[in-house]
Amino acid sequence: MAELPNPQENLSLDTFLRGLWTENPVFAMLLGMCPVLAVTNSTMNAIAMGLATTFVLVCSSLLISLLRNWIPKQVRIASYIIIIATFVTIVDYGIQAISLELYAALGAFIQLIVVNCVILGRAEAYASKQRLHTTLVNSLGMGAGFTIALLALGTVREILGSGSILGVALFGEGFQPWVVMILPPGGFFVLGAWLLLFNWLRLRKERKVMEQSGVAANAG
Amino acid sequence: MQDESLYFIFLNAAVVNNFVLALFLGICPFLGVSAKKDTAWNMGLAVIFVMLVSSMSAYGINWLLTELDLLFLRLICYIAVIASAVQLVEMFVKRYSPALFRSLGIFLPLITTNCAILGLALFQTAKEYDFIQSLIYALGAGAGFMLALMLMAGLREKLELARVPSVSQGAAMSLMLAGLLSLAFMGFAGLGGSHG
């Protein structure tokens, strides 16, 4: 995050979109990998985890942005952690109230949102310096980016590993599910494959740019 | 409530349900610090140490909060106490053993945000382990973390000499390797399953 916008950024479309692509917390910055790998064995879990993380991210960023002038520098990390832990506890009880089955499926990973580096990273790098409305938009973007990444893994793993999507079977009786994909190794493989795809796209783009500039140089 | 043998708890935490390769805890340091074997070794030591400390504090907090009937504060207390415990340990080590501090020093603060540590505290509470069981569980989890880290570092050191296609360099390659390791660790799953 070298190009950190500081001092205060003006609200633009980019404030939101950055979280989706160029600074996508999972695919571009490789943050918060634990829940990404652990709970993405079905689409439903991925959606629930994404929404829970987004909620914590947005709420804690807002509160931190609101309090940014009152929190002394020396105790800021401690304050951030307490604020984040508060919202995680709230989400924890909220999910238990909504559905205990979902709660059982996500297990300890809801409480582990506390140590998700995306949230602390955002608090430190963005919310503690920016105004309320830009923080809101930016954290929504980051949350959406995180959710999309979870979905990208969750759907692929559910389709390959159980032959279904959101519990609805996609293939006929003859489909033999690729069980390893919903087991732990599958998480590593699918995330690795996504990164390979993104690397390939990036390299191809770079090569195109190089070729074009080469052509331009020759012509000149 | 739990009557599992200590041997089994250790084995379970170290290989069967390895924190990194089966439960996906502590992936960040696993990918970040696994490039060299000696840093991996130091990181592993630091993690085992911190796990023991936080396991003990988590046991204490859980007992205290159960007595006071304040269980909804558990998560907040765990994270606050683990973070301060790590800081205290860091100061203590720096004061009394500068040599150890030099080898562990930079890794200690990193560990606070390692989800394996908080995960350990949460799991030992969920499994209702007693004090000794908790300690053994922490030891097993730490050993398992170290094992995974060392294996990964060994693989990556070898890989530096190999010619890898440019597309798959970096994190993608590490993840594929981790996937293979995780696949291998699945073979441990039946260990101890069929006794009795």
Added chain:
Amino acid sequence: MSIKVELQTQSQPGPGTQVAPSWPMLRTLAGIAILSGLLVVLVYQATKPIITENERILTEQAVFEVLPGAVSKVDFVLTEQGLAPAGEGAVGMAVFVGFGADAELRGVAFPGAARGYQDVIQFLFGYDPACECIVGSKVLRSTETPGLGDKIDTDPVFLENFVALDASLNPAGTALANPIVLVAHGTKTAPWQIDGISGATISGKAMARAANDAAERFVPSIRRDLAKLAAAAP
């Protein structure tokens, strides 16, 4: 207020940092601690009745699933002295007595657990005193391999074993007459044997062990206190 104390230890400036006036730091941390405590307690109070209700529905569903014909349940706990109604200071493992629409005792559901392939598997078994057998089973929590180990909860042929699994007691009424065991597929000869399942050998064995241990623990007390249980009809 325990958080506040811990926070203060954490807020001490580490070696090397400038010593700043501590009053604003304390004020901030105390303020945040109070705020967070307030929020958490509010949410806890608001969600607690819903969560308790959810838990009740979930157990009820499980109990009715393992006890065919049951429409209501009464909770008991297994204490040192035998079965006692839950909620009167009695401590022990929970047992659920199921009653049919006619207030007749339909059976008793009790928990069982055993180490499976990956981790401990938790079950709920339904026991019918009329036929002295286990009439239903349900996996409550398992991390068994999908497609292999989890067959113990989905394979209809395997689950046939638990429709009338013999759990009769010895003449003295202290233990099972015949231990519940898993046998190789196709070699089941006695009603207390469980026909094995290929692909889920270890999980199947775990299930047999859990059923046997749970029956050994609960069935003698259930038989002894049967009149008491039947009298508890809602």
